[in-house]
Amino acid sequence: MKNKAKLSELLKKENNIPKDSAVYLKDLTFSYEKNHPILKKINLDIKKGQVVAFIGHNGSGKSTLAKLIDGILIQDSGDIAIFQTIMNDNNALLLREHIGLVFQNPDSQFIGATVEDDIAFGLENQNMSQVEMQKRVIECAELVGMENYLKSEPSNLSGGQKQRVAIAGAIARKPEILILDEAGAMLDPKGKIAIRNIIKKEKELNPDLTIILITHELEEAYDADTVVVLSSGQILMVDTPEKVFANDELLKNIGLDIPFAHKLRKSLISLDIDVPEFNNEEELLNFLCR
Amino acid sequence: MTLTIGKFTPFNTVIHRLDARVKLIGLIIFLVATFLSYGTGYMNLVINGGILVIVIILSIISKTSFLKLFKSLKAMWMMIVLLLILNIFLPSSSTGDFFFIGEVKIYYRTIINVSFILLRLIIVLAETNIFTSTTKPMDMTYALEWLFSPLKVLKVPIHKFSMTISLALRFIPTLAEESERIMKAQASRGVDYRQGKLKDKVKAIISLIIPLFISSLTTSSELTDAMEARGYNPDSKRSRYKLQKWSLRDTFGIIFLAVLLTAIIILAIYRFDLFTYLGVSLPKL
Amino acid sequence: MSIIIEHLYHTYDEGLPTQQIALQDINCIFDDHCFTALIGQTGSGKSTLIQHLNGLLIPTSGKIDINSYLIDISLIYKEKKGQQVVDYKAMKKKRKAKLKDIKSLRKKVGIVFQFPEYQLFEDTVIKDVSYGPKNFGLSETEVLENSKKALDLVGIDSSYYERTPFELSGGEKRRVAIAGIIAMKPDILVLDEPTVGLDASGEEKLLTLIQKIHADGTSIILATHDMDVVLKYCERAIVLDRGKIVKESSPLELFQDREFLKHSSLEPPKVFSFALKLKDAGLNINLSNVKDVSSLAQEIKRARG
Numbered sequence: 001m002k003n004k005a006k007l008s009e010l011l012k013k014e015n016n017i018p019k020d021s022a023v024y025l026k027d028l029t030f031s032y033e034k035n036h037p038i039l040k041k042i043n044l045d046i047k048k049g050q051v052v053a054f055i056g057h058n059g060s061g062k063s064t065l066a067k068l069i070d071g072i073l074i075q076d077s078g079d080i081a082i083f084q085t086i087m088n089d090n091n092a093l094l095l096r097e098h099i100g101l102v103f104q105n106p107d108s109q110f111i112g113a114t115v116e117d118d119i120a121f122g123l124e125n126q127n128m129s130q131v132e133m134q135k136r137v138i139e140c141a142e143l144v145g146m147e148n149y150l151k152s153e154p155s156n157l158s159g160g161q162k163q164r165v166a167i168a169g170a171i172a173r174k175p176e177i178l179i180l181d182e183a184g185a186m187l188d189p190k191g192k193i194a195i196r197n198i199i200k201k202e203k204e205l206n207p208d209l210t211i212i213l214i215t216h217e218l219e220e221a222y223d224a225d226t227v228v229v230l231s232s233g234q235i236l237m238v239d240t241p242e243k244v245f246a247n248d249e250l251l252k253n254i255g256l257d258i259p260f261a262h263k264l265r266k267s268l269i270s271l272d273i274d275v276p277e278f279n280n281e282e283e284l285l286n287f288l289c290r
Numbered sequence: 291m292t293l294t295i296g297k298f299t300p301f302n303t304v305i306h307r308l309d310a311r312v313k314l315i316g317l318i319i320f321l322v323a324t325f326l327s328y329g330t331g332y333m334n335l336v337i338n339g340g341i342l343v344i345v346i347i348l349s350i351i352s353k354t355s356f357l358k359l360f361k362s363l364k365a366m367w368m369m370i371v372l373l374l375i376l377n378i379f380l381p382s383s384s385t386g387d388f389f390f391i392g393e394v395k396i397y398y399r400t401i402i403n404v405s406f407i408l409l410r411l412i413i414v415l416a417e418t419n420i421f422t423s424t425t426k427p428m429d430m431t432y433a434l435e436w437l438f439s440p441l442k443v444l445k446v447p448i449h450k451f452s453m454t455i456s457l458a459l460r461f462i463p464t465l466a467e468e469s470e471r472i473m474k475a476q477a478s479r480g481v482d483y484r485q486g487k488l489k490d491k492v493k494a495i496i497s498l499i500i501p502l503f504i505s506s507l508t509t510s511s512e513l514t515d516a517m518e519a520r521g522y523n524p525d526s527k528r529s530r531y532k533l534q535k536w537s538l539r540d541t542f543g544i545i546f547l548a549v550l551l552t553a554i555i556i557l558a559i560y561r562f563d564l565f566t567y568l569g570v571s572l573p574k575l
Numbered sequence: 576m577s578i579i580i581e582h583l584y585h586t587y588d589e590g591l592p593t594q595q596i597a598l599q600d601i602n603c604i605f606d607d608h609c610f611t612a613l614i615g616q617t618g619s620g621k622s623t624l625i626q627h628l629n630g631l632l633i634p635t636s637g638k639i640d641i642n643s644y645l646i647d648i649s650l651i652y653k654e655k656k657g658q659q660v661v662d663y664k665a666m667k668k669k670r671k672a673k674l675k676d677i678k679s680l681r682k683k684v685g686i687v688f689q690f691p692e693y694q695l696f697e698d699t700v701i702k703d704v705s706y707g708p709k710n711f712g713l714s715e716t717e718v719l720e721n722s723k724k725a726l727d728l729v730g731i732d733s734s735y736y737e738r739t740p741f742e743l744s745g746g747e748k749r750r751v752a753i754a755g756i757i758a759m760k761p762d763i764l765v766l767d768e769p770t771v772g773l774d775a776s777g778e779e780k781l782l783t784l785i786q787k788i789h790a791d792g793t794s795i796i797l798a799t800h801d802m803d804v805v806l807k808y809c810e811r812a813i814v815l816d817r818g819k820i821v822k823e824s825s826p827l828e829l830f831q832d833r834e835f836l837k838h839s840s841l842e843p844p845k846v847f848s849f850a851l852k853l854k855d856a857g858l859n860i861n862l863s864n865v866k867d868v869s870s871l872a873q874e875i876k877r878a879r880g
Contacts, residue, residue, distance in 0.1 A: 057774045058745055072518050093523060101519040108509040109516035113428040113460050120531035122520030127529045137531070155463040158617050169520060185772055188617050188800050190840055216774045255776035260845040260868065267872035273879070281849070288875060289856040468693075474631050475694040478686045479755065480678055480710030497706070500696035504741065 010091040013084035021084060022048045022177055022210040023069055028078035030064055038064045040233045041078065046210060048083075048176075051203065053213040053221035053241070056230035057255040062214045063104075065230070066181045069212070070101045082177070097126075100170030104182040106162035107154070115141065115157070115165050116150040122173045140168040143205075144198050160191025167198055178202070179212040184220065196220060218245065218259055229254065242279075299423045304539060305352035310429035311436050312543040317421045319547050320345070323554045324413050329561035331402040331575050336564060337557060338409045345416045354423045356416060363415070370408055377404045387573035398573040427459040432532070450524055457513070465506065472501045576642045576683065576762035576794055578605040578628060582649070583637035585623050597623040599818045601637070605763070605796060610789050612805040612826070613798040615815035616840060621798050622689075624815065625765055628796070629684040630677050633670050642762065644680045682711045685761030689768045691752035692745065700726070700743075700751050701736040707759040718758075725758035726751070729784055746777045753781075763794040770801065782808060802844040806830065807867045814839065827863055846871050853878075 017024050028042040038061045046052050054062045067073040069080060071092035080087045082095045103109050112118030119137045128136070141147040144164040154162055163183055170178060180199065184192035200223065203209055213220055221227050227244040229237040231254040237244055245251070248258040248266060258266075261284050265275045278284045305313070320341065328337050349356040360367075377400050388397045425433070435452035442448050473483065476497045483494050556562075565572055583601040588594045598620045605611055615621045626632040627639055630646060639646045648670055653662035674680070685707075688694070697703035704722040713721065726735070729750040735743070740751050749769075756764065766785065770778040786808055789795045799805060805812055805826050812829050814822040822835055830836070830843040831851075843851075847862075850871055854860045859878045865871050 057776065058772075067515065070519055072515055093521070096519070096521055099519075103512060103516055103519075105509075105512055107464055108512035111457070111460070111513065111517055111520070113426070113456070117428070117531060121517075121522070124528045124531055125521040125523065125526075127527050129529065130531065130533060133529070133531050153463070154460075155467065160617065166516075173521065189842070190616055255774050257775035260849070263868045264846075264849070264872060267869045268875060271872055271876045273872075273876055285849070285852055285856065288853060288879075289858055471688065472693060474626065475686075475688045475691065477631060478629055478681055478688070479694070479707035479759070480681055482678070482710075497694075497696050501693050505693055 007094075010094060011085050014081060014086055017081050017084045018045060018047075019084070020047050021081065022046050022050070023212070024079075024081040024084070025069075026079040026081075028065075028068065028075055028080060030061075030068060030073065030075045037076075038233050039068070039075075042233075042235060044228065044235065044238070046212065048210055049208050050226060051211040051213065051224045053215060053224035053227045054230055055215060055218075055221050055227060055244075055256060057216065060230045060254070061233045062230055063181050066101060066179050066212070066214055069177075069179065070099050071096050072101075097173070098175055099177045099179065100173055100175035101179045102163070102166050102170050102181065102183045104185050106159040106166065106186060109166050110154040110162050111169075113153065114150065115146055115152050118154075118165050119168045119172050122169055126173065136172050140172040141165075143171065143202065144168045145194075158191070160187045160194055163187060163191065163195060164198065167195065171202060176208065177210045177212065179214070181214045182216070184215075184217070192217075192220075196223065199223070216256065218257055221245075297423060298426055299354065301353045301424075303352050303424070305348065305420065306424045307537075307539065308424075308543055309536060309540045310425050310433035312540050312547070313421055313425055314430075314433040314437060316543065316547050317417060319551050319554075320417045321414065323550065324410055324417070326554060326558045328557050330563060330565075331399070331406065332565055332572060333557075333561075333563060334406055335402060335409065337554070338406065338413060342409060342413055342416075345413055345420070349416060349420050352420055352424045354420050356419075359415060359419050360412070366411070366415075370411070373407065374404050386575040397575075399575040402575060428456060428532075431455045431459065447524075449528075453524070461509070461513075464509070465502070468505055469498065469502050472498055472505075577607045577609075578642070578684075578763065579638075579640040580604070580627075581638040581640075583624075583627065583639065584635045585620075585627070585632065586635045589635060597818055598634075601820055603813055603820060603823060605794065608789075608792065608794055610795045610808060610810045611797070612809035612812040613796060613815065614800070614802075614805065614812055614841065615798075616800075618817075619815040620818040621815055622767060623818075625686060625767055625796075625798060628763070628765055629681050629686055630674050631686075633674075635670070636666060641680060642683060644683070646674065678711060682759055683761060684763045684765060685756040685759050687753050687756050687764070687766040687769055689771060690749075691756075691769075692748035694752055694755070695740040695748060698739050699737050700731065700740050703740055704751065704755045704758050707755050711759060721758040721760060722754070725754040728757060728787065729754045730780065746773055749773070750781070750784075753784075757788065761793065763796065764788060765796045765798075767798045768800070769797070770799075770804070802830070802842060803846065803867070806844045806847055806865075814841070831862065850874070 023044070023046040025042050025044045028039055029037055030039045031037040042065070054065065056062050064073065068075055069082075071080075071087055082098055085091065085095060087095050110118055111121045116137050119140055120133050123133045123136060137150070138147065141150060144167055146161060146164055146168065149157065149161065157165070167180075167183070178199075180195075184195045187195070199211065199213075203211060213224055215221055221244075222241050224241060226238060227241050228235055229244060229250065236254065237247065237250060245259045245262060248262050251258050261278070261281045265278070265284065268275045275284070275287065278287065323341055324338065328334050346356060378394070378396060386397055386399045388395050390396065422430075431452050434455075435448055438446075438448050476494070477483070481494045481497055482490070483498075486494070580601055580603050583598055584596075585598040586594060586596050601624065613621050613624065623632065627634060627646075628641065633646060634648045636648050636650060638649050648666055651662045651665045651669070652659045653665070695703050697706060701722055704726055705718045708718045708721050723733075726732075731747065731750055731754065735747075735751075740748060743751065753766075753769065764785075769785070770781055773781065782804060785795060785797070797804070797809065809826055812822070812824060812826050813820055814829070816839065821839065822829060822832070824832070830847045836843060846865060846868055850860050850862060850865045853875065854862065858875070860874050864874050
C-alpha cells in the first residue's frame with residue numbers, strides 16, 4: 001500500500017501541462033562544457049500521436065535533445081514532462097518505460113549475442129516472463145522482417161539489418177513514444193528506405209504512438225506532421241513540412257538541402273523565368289511544359 | 291584462416307545440445323578425476339587411461355577435432371620431449387627397479403612418471419577443448435553465473451560480472467573488425483606492420499592502438515546509452531530470455547556424471563589395486 | 576596512370592564452410608585522369624574491389640595492372656595424367672608471396688576509407704597529415720610543404736596545425752583525415768563513401784574539394800550511393816551487383832537505361848527524372864547538359880526559347 005502511494009507520488013501529473021501532451025519541454029537548457037550551451041531555453045509541446053521531425057545541421061543539438069527526453073542526460077535547467085509528469089532524479093527510470101530510443105550506430109547498440117537476445121534485452125530489464133518474452137521477440141522480429149535471423153550473430157549481419165533489430169528491440173518494450181536519432185544515417189539507400197517503411201508500418205499498427213524523428217535528411221522529415229528546425233541550440237521554426245521546406249532561405253542558412261522542386265523554381269527565377277508558387281512537382285512540370 | 295583450437299564449432303551434436311551447466315559440472319568432475327591420486331603409479335596410469343578412453347569417445351561424439359588439437363600444439367610437444375629427456379637423464383629419485391639402455395640406467399619409476407604427466411596433460415587439454423568447442427561463449431557465461439550464484443548471499447555482484455563478461459564476448463568480433471579496418475587504413479598510409487626499424491614498428495603499433503582505443507571508448511559510451519535507453523538498471527531484478535530447458539538428456543548426463551564421480555571417489559579412497567587383485571607382478575617403483 | 580583489371584576473382588575464407596565469393600570475373604579499366612563512380616549496395620563487392628587497388632587484398636585469381644605495377648595471379652596450369660589442370664597450389668603460393676615494393680604502389684594509389692576520421696592518431700593535426708608522406712620517405716621539407724598544401728586544400732587553416740585532431744568537430748576530423756591521404760600526392764585517389772554522415776553543406780564542400788583535386792590532375796575513383804553525385808561529378812559509372820559488374824557506362828547512359836534501372840535497385844537522380852519527364856512532355860531538353868538543378872534550369876530556359 002505504501003509502495004503504491006509512493007509510485008503515484010513519483011508519477012504525479014502537473015495540471016498546468018496540456019492533457020494531450022506527450023513530451024513537454026520548458027526552458028530546457030543543457031551544456032556539456034560550462035558556458036557552451038548546446039541547447040538554449042527550448043520550449044516545445046509534442047502532442048500524443050504526433051510524428052515530429054527535428055532537423056538541423058550536425059552539432060545543432062538534436063541528438064542531445066533526444067538523450068535529455070530519455071533521461072540519459074540531465075538538463076542544466078528547465079523542465080521535461082513526459083505525459084504530464086515532470087522528470088526528476090527519482091522517476092527518470094519509470095518515465096523511460098514510456099520511451100523507445102534508437103541510435104545511429106548499428107554496431108554499438110547491438111547488445112545481445114544474437115538477434116533474439118538483443119530484442120529480448122529490454123524485455124529482460126522489464127523482468128518479463130520467459131513465455132511472454134518469446135512471443136514478443138518473434139512478433140517484433142517479424143515486424144522488422146528479421147524473423148529468419150533470430151539466431152544470427154551481429155558480425156554476420158549488415159548495418160541495415162542491425163538497425164532493424166535495434167528498432168525491434170525498442171518497439172518490443174511497447175513504448176508510447178519512439179525516438180529515432182538518425183537511425184538511417186549510416187545506412188545505404190536500401191537500408192534507409194527499409195527503416196522508413198518499418199516506422200510507417202508501426203505507426204499504422206499503433207496510431208497512438210508518438211514518433212520523434214531526428215534527421216538531417218529532408219525526405220525522412222516529409223513523413224512528419226510537424227517539423228522542428230534547430231540551429232545552434234535554438235528552435236528556429238515549428239511548422240508543417242510543406243511550410244518549412246518552402247522557407248529555403250532558412251534551410252540554406254542552417255546548412256540543409258532544399259527540396260528539389262523549390263530549388264529548381266529558385267534557379268529558374270534567377271534566370272528571369274517567372275514561376276508561380278506551386279504545391280507539388282506535378283504543377284511545376286505542367287507549368288514548364290505549357 | 292585455420293581452425294582455432296578451443297573455439298566454438300557450430301555443430302549440433304548431443305554434447306552441443308547438453309545444458310551448459312551439465313557440461314560445466316562435467317568438466318569439473320573430469321578435471322578432479324584426472325588430478326586425484328589412486329594409490330600406485332600403475333593404478334594412476336590405468337585409471338587415467340580409462341578417462342582418456344571416455345574423453346576420446348566424447349570428442350568423437352561431439353565432433354571436436356581431437357587429433358588436430360595435438361597437431362596445433364607444437365610448442366607443447368617440444369616441452370614434452372624436453373621433459374622426457376630431463377626425467378630420463380636426471381631422475382628425480384633413484385629407487386625401485388631399473389633397466390639399462392646401453393650405458394644409461396633407466397628407472398621404471400621415471401617411465402611411469404613421464405607417461406603419467408603426458409597423459410594428464412593430454413586429458414586436461416582434451417576435456418577443456420570439448421567443453422569450449424561445444425558450448426557457446428554466452429552459455430558458458432550463464433553456466434558460470436549459475437555456478438557462482440551461491441556467492442550472491444555474500445553480496446558478490448555476480449550478475450554484474452556476468453553481464454560484463456557477456457558484453458566483452460559480444461564485442462570481441464567488433465573489436466577485431468575495427469582493428470582490421472584501422473590496420474588497412476594505416477597500411478594505405480605507408481605503414482608496414484611487419485618490417486622496418488624498431489622505431490618505425492613502435493610507431494606503427496601506436497597508429498593502430500590509439501585509434502582502436504578511441505573507437506572502443508566511443509563504442510562503450512554509445513553502448514551504455516543504448517543499454518540505458520532499453521531500461522537496463524544494474525540494481526533491479528531482470529528476468530532471463532534464455533533459460534535452457536532441462537531435458538531428459540541432461541538428466542542422463544547428470545546421472546552419468548554422478549556415477550563417474552562416485553566411482554572415482556571410491557577408487558581414490560579405497561586405493562583398489564587391480565594388479566595385486568589379478569596377481570600380476572610388476573617392477574617395483 | 577591507369578588501372579587495368581582482368582578476370583579478377585576474390586573469395587573470402589576459401590575452402591572453409593564460411594566461404595564467400597565477393598568478386599567474380601571483374602574486367603574494367605580506370606583511365607588516366609578519370610573520374611569514375613563505383614556504385615553498388617552493401618555487399619556488392621565494392622569495398623573488396625577497392626582494397627585490390629593498392630594491394631591490401633590480393634586476388635584469388637586474376638590480374639591487376641596499376642600503371643605497370645603488376646599483381647598477377649592468373650590461372651597456372653600443370654600436367655596431370657596427360658591433362659591440363661589448374662594448379663591451385665602454385666597459385667596459392669604466388670598469392671602468399673610478398674609483394675615487391677608495395678610502398679611504391681600505396682604511394683601511387685591513395686585510399687580514403689569510409690569514416691576516415693578513425694585513422695587519426697597523432698597529437699597534432701600537422702603531424703597526423705605528415706605521417707603518410709613521411710612513411711613514403713619524402714624529405715622533411717617536402718613532407719611539410721605537401722601537408723600544408725593538403726590542409727589548405729581541404730580548408731583547414733594554419734591556426735589548426737598545432738591542435739589535437741581529437742577535439743575537432745566531426746566534419747573537420749574527416750577533412751584532416753582526407754588531407755592525410757592527399758598529402759601523399761597519390762596519382763589515383765580512391766574514396767569510399769566520403770560523404771556519409773555529413774550534412775548537406777559539408778557534403779557539398781567535400782565534393783567541390785574532390786573536383787578540385789581531380790582538376791589538378793589526379794584520377795578519382797568514388798564509391799557512392801548518391802546518384803546526384805554520380806550525375807554531377809562523374810564521367811563514368813561502374814555498377815556492381817553481387818560481385819559482378821552489371822553496367823559500365825557514362826552516367827547519362829546509365830540513367831537513360833530504363834530497362835536496367837527497373838531491374839536494379841538504383842533510382843536515377845531527381846533532377847534527371849524530372850528532365851526526362853520534361854522531355855517526354857515535349858520540351859526539347861538536351862539531357863547531356865543536365866548535371867544539377869542550375870544546369871537543368873538553364874536547359875529549360877534554352878528549350879523554352
